[in-house]
Amino acid sequence: MGVLRISHVNIRVLDMEASLHHYINVVGMKKVHEDKQGNVYLKCWDEWDKYSLILTEADKAGINHIGYKVESDEDLDRFKKRISDYGIHVDDIERGALDSVGRALRFNIPSGHEMYLYAEKDYVGTDVGTVNPEPWPDGLVGAGVHWLDHALLMSEFDLENGVNKVEENTKFMVDVLDFYLVEQILVGPEGNQQLATWLSVSNTPHDIAFVGGPINGLHHIAFFMDSWDDVLKAADVMGKNKVKIDVTPQRHGVTRGYTIYFFDPSGNRCETFGGLGYLAQRDRPVTTWTEDQIGSGIFYHTGELNEAFTTVYT
Amino acid sequence: MTFKVLIENTDEVFGCSEGQHILSAMAKMGKKGIPSGCHGGGCGVCKVKINQGAFSSKKMSRAHVSADEEKAGYALACRIFPETDITLHVIGKLQKRF
Numbered sequence: 001m002g003v004l005r006i007s008h009v010n011i012r013v014l015d016m017e018a019s020l021h022h023y024i025n026v027v028g029m030k031k032v033h034e035d036k037q038g039n040v041y042l043k044c045w046d047e048w049d050k051y052s053l054i055l056t057e058a059d060k061a062g063i064n065h066i067g068y069k070v071e072s073d074e075d076l077d078r079f080k081k082r083i084s085d086y087g088i089h090v091d092d093i094e095r096g097a098l099d100s101v102g103r104a105l106r107f108n109i110p111s112g113h114e115m116y117l118y119a120e121k122d123y124v125g126t127d128v129g130t131v132n133p134e135p136w137p138d139g140l141v142g143a144g145v146h147w148l149d150h151a152l153l154m155s156e157f158d159l160e161n162g163v164n165k166v167e168e169n170t171k172f173m174v175d176v177l178d179f180y181l182v183e184q185i186l187v188g189p190e191g192n193q194q195l196a197t198w199l200s201v202s203n204t205p206h207d208i209a210f211v212g213g214p215i216n217g218l219h220h221i222a223f224f225m226d227s228w229d230d231v232l233k234a235a236d237v238m239g240k241n242k243v244k245i246d247v248t249p250q251r252h253g254v255t256r257g258y259t260i261y262f263f264d265p266s267g268n269r270c271e272t273f274g275g276l277g278y279l280a281q282r283d284r285p286v287t288t289w290t291e292d293q294i295g296s297g298i299f300y301h302t303g304e305l306n307e308a309f310t311t312v313y314t
Numbered sequence: 315m316t317f318k319v320l321i322e323n324t325d326e327v328f329g330c331s332e333g334q335h336i337l338s339a340m341a342k343m344g345k346k347g348i349p350s351g352c353h354g355g356g357c358g359v360c361k362v363k364i365n366q367g368a369f370s371s372k373k374m375s376r377a378h379v380s381a382d383e384e385k386a387g388y389a390l391a392c393r394i395f396p397e398t399d400i401t402l403h404v405i406g407k408l409q410k411r412f
Binding site: 014015059060061062244246263264265266267268269308311312313314 | 372
């Protein structure tokens with residue numbers, strides 16, 4: 001019962017053709033659908049639902065919404081009441097309003113980011129199927145990522161004026177949607193303000209993350225890869241395709257993941273997130289990073305936060 | 315063909331080849347006069363005002379450069395492709411962190 005996983009993100013791109021080259025030939029997704037409005041839908045080879053990324057051409061980059069799949073229609077009834085009781089307006093959207101998706105709940109989390117919950121999305125199957133499957137399909141392109149892993153949303157953070165949407169989002173996700181806190185960065189004079197949080201609803205170290213910044217936005221969307229070797233190869237693919245890399249292969253202290261940060265042609269940051277990190281559990285004690293060790297938390301090897309990490313986003 | 319780009323704020327000069335955007339040319343030379351971000355016209359940190367020179371440009375985020383600003387010569391350095399020597403002033407900055 002409850003939320004299963006991240007199901008898709010809808011991001012805005014400035015140039016559809018360049019974006020399709022990026023997500024298909026570099027990231028390794030497949031185009032599965034284009035709707036009448038020109039939105040393009042893509043999926044990764046190891047995903048069974050119809051799509052995990054919607055690209056919308058627009059005059060500015062960033063995120064439109066994020067969707068999470070829940071287990072059943074009864075979950076939607078339950079969450080609808082809980083979200084509403086929390087004081088957040090929630091719309092009950094009819095089947096098909098989101099392409100290939102059943103009945104959905106639409107609402108804004110405390111930072112203002114738009115979120116959807118739904119129990120059904122059209123099933124198309126993975127590229128290896130379910131009967132005697134091969135470990136991976138032939139013909140993988142680019143990085144050949146497995147699935148959309150998580151997203152990090154930049155949330156307004158201004159302690160001097162008493163604004164901390166990271167904390168508000170975190171409380172909402174835990175109290176209302178039954179996510180649990182896995183890691184956090186605490187800052188401020190008392191060392192008790194959440195500047196960043198990583199939350200899970202499954203057993204991956206994060207199904208969503210929030211970091212504080214001057215304005216709301218999208219920090220990155222991340223795709224899963226098996227291993228460090230896959231991450232290195234993905235970086236080679238990016239070099240070959242002249243992709244703007246933000247941070248070359250490196251380990252995160254937080255979540256222990258193997259990472260590359262890179263940008264799509266509209267400036268939306270992507271990540272290839274390698275390895276499980278660790279198996280997150282609801283009773284696993286929360287990991288805390290202190291303000292003086294933020295650099296090691298984010299980029300474990302250099303121990304230094306690059307200036308772009310919290311300032312460059314869409 | 316290589317064009318000269320002058321950053322007024324820092325007096326830095328670097329070459330930019332035809333077909334290359336200004337930010338990429340600067341970064342490849344190891345210079346740092348213009349803040350370097352996404353290189354895709356989305357994040358806005360490399361905002362500049364072109365004071366002299368001709369150029370072509372690619373689509374840039376309206377969240378950072380309005381249509382009126384674009385007419386007045388404001389642009390994102392990562393979307394600007396020089397067609398003559400260029401003189402520019404840096405407007406963008408990496409914002410206060412927290």
